[in-house]
Structure formats: structure tokens, C-alpha cells
Amino acid sequence: DQQVKQNSPSLSVQEGRISILNCDYTNSMFDYFLWYKKYPAEGPTFLISISSIKDKNEDGRFTVFLNKSAKHLSLHIVPSQPGDSAVYFCAASEDNAGNMLTFGGGTRLMVKP
Amino acid sequence: NAGVMQNPRHLVRRRGQEARLRCSPMKGHSHVYWYRQLPEEGLKFMVYLQKENIIDESGMPKERFSAEFPKEGPSILRIQQVVRGDSAAYFCASSPTSGGADEQFFGPGTRLTVL
Numbered sequence: 001d002q003q004v005k006q007n008s009p010s011l012s013v014q015e016g017r018i019s020i021l022n023c024d025y026t027n028s029m030f031d032y033f034l035w036y037k038k039y040p041a042e043g044p045t046f047l048i049s050i051s052s053i054k055d056k057n058e059d060g061r062f063t064v065f066l067n068k069s070a071k072h073l074s075l076h077i078v079p080s081q082p083g084d085s086a087v088y089f090c091a092a093s094e095d096n097a098g099n100m101l102t103f104g105g106g107t108r109l110m111v112k113p
Numbered sequence: 114n115a116g117v118m119q120n121p122r123h124l125v126r127r128r129g130q131e132a133r134l135r136c137s138p139m140k141g142h143s144h145v146y147w148y149r150q151l152p153e154e155g156l157k158f159m160v161y162l163q164k165e166n167i168i169d170e171s172g173m174p175k176e177r178f179s180a181e182f183p184k185e186g187p188s189i190l191r192i193q194q195v196v197r198g199d200s201a202a203y204f205c206a207s208s209p210t211s212g213g214a215d216e217q218f219f220g221p222g223t224r225l226t227v228l
Contacts, residue, residue: 004155006155006184018178031161032213032214032215034214034215036219041221041222042221042222043204043206043219043220043221043222044156044204044219045118045219046215046217046218049214049215089156091156091214092129093214098215099149099161099169100146100158100161100169100171100172101146101156101158101214101217102158103148103155103157104155105153105155106155
């Protein structure tokens with residue numbers, strides 16, 4: 001039973017445009033959400049997070065939106081750059097106390113120059 | 114400050130052999146997490162350890178898999194009698210004491226191939 005799902009395995013976007021990556025979850029106990037970026041042959045690197053008490057968190061070109069009632073979150077990257085091409089994983093935790101992360105299956109983003 | 118280190122980066126084993134994967138956490142980090150990524154899937158939690166203690170092993174298969182994080186030295190994930198289905202990338206993450214979920218820093222992973 002996948003508790004965190006990323007239904008789009010891949011996404012292609014033109015440089016300068018907005019990239020929107022989506023993530024759905026089923027476990028109502030999740031209250032902390034994270035996005036990771038992963039290049040081939042490297043480990044995931046943390047991008048941005050959001051607590052369930054918020055519905056938006058912004059950091060530079062990256063914004064995460066959380067819709068708790070829909071159990072849905074999204075990552076917006078604007079403007080997209082070729083260096084953003086990577087696999088993006090959303091992850092969830094039942095609290096922000098260093099507990100285990102539950103990951104989605106990932107979305108491969110390709111930003112075309 | 115070196116990041117999380119994992120070795121070997123690539124490991125090839127024949128069915129029935131043992132695999133030992135090592136993880137050295139970042140300096141000052143006392144929490145270690147192991148995740149497994151099967152081909153075309155996301156990372157799945159296996160085990161969470163602090164020095165000399167297993168805190169949560171709910172994601173570990175009940176047989177053949179074990180993990181330790183001794184007082185001195187790296188954390189070890191050990192897989193006995195490997196099977197083809199164990200082929201995956203194994204990632205280790207570390208966090209500082211009482212670190213939050215966003216303070217888990219990942220290593221580059223060990224890619225295990227079972228022939």
C-alpha cells in the first residue's frame with residue numbers, strides 16, 4: 001500500500017517556464033512534508049519542506065503548496081532551469097522529530113534549453 | 114565537513130553470499146537511517162539507529178537483514194544469503210541529535226547487484 005504517490009513518472013518543461021510536480025498521500029497522520037532532488041549516482045538532497053500548519057512555503061524559485069483536505073502537495077519551480085533536470089521525490093513524516101520518511105516513487109523532470 | 118559516506122559504491126555478489134554495506138555519518142551526527150530503492154521505485158525506510166541502539170526497524174525484512182551502529186566505527190547493513198530481489202540501491206542518511214526530518218542528509222548510496 002503506497003502511502004505517498006507521485007502519479008507522473010516524468011515531466012518535460014521548457015526553460016524559463018514553470019514546473020509543477022504533484023504528490024498525493026493517504027496517511028492522515030502525516031504532518032510534515034519534504035521534497036528531495038536526486039541526480040543519478042547521488043543520494044537525495046533536501047530541497048524544501050512544509051509543516052501541516054501551513055499551506056505554502058517559499059524558498060527562492062521553489063514553492064511548496066499543501067492542501068490538507070485533498071491530501072495533496074505540489075512543488076512549483078519558476079523559472080525552470082536546465083540544471084533543475086533531476087528526479088524529484090516527495091516524502092512525508094508523522095512529525096518533524098527525525099522519524100522515518102515515507103517517499104513517493106519520484107518524478108523525472110527534464111528542463112529543455 | 115565531509116558529508117555522509119557510504120562504501121562500497123558498487124557491490125556485486127552471487128546468490129547466497131553475504132553483503133556488508135557501510136555508512137559513516139556526518140561529523141556530529143548520532144542518528145543513522147537506512148533506505149532501499151528498488152529499480153523504478155522510491156526510497157523505502159528500513160531501519161533507524163542511534164549509537165549502539167536500534168530505534169525503529171519496522172522496514173527491515175524479518176530474515177537475512179540486520180543493522181548495527183557501534184559505539185566506534187560506521188553503521189553496517191548486513192544482508193546474509195543474498196537473493197536477486199535484494200538488488201537495489203541502499204542509501205544511508207544521518208541527522209544530528211534530535212534532528213528534524215529535514216535534517217536527514219543522504220549519502221551517495223551503495224548499488225548492490227546480485228548475480
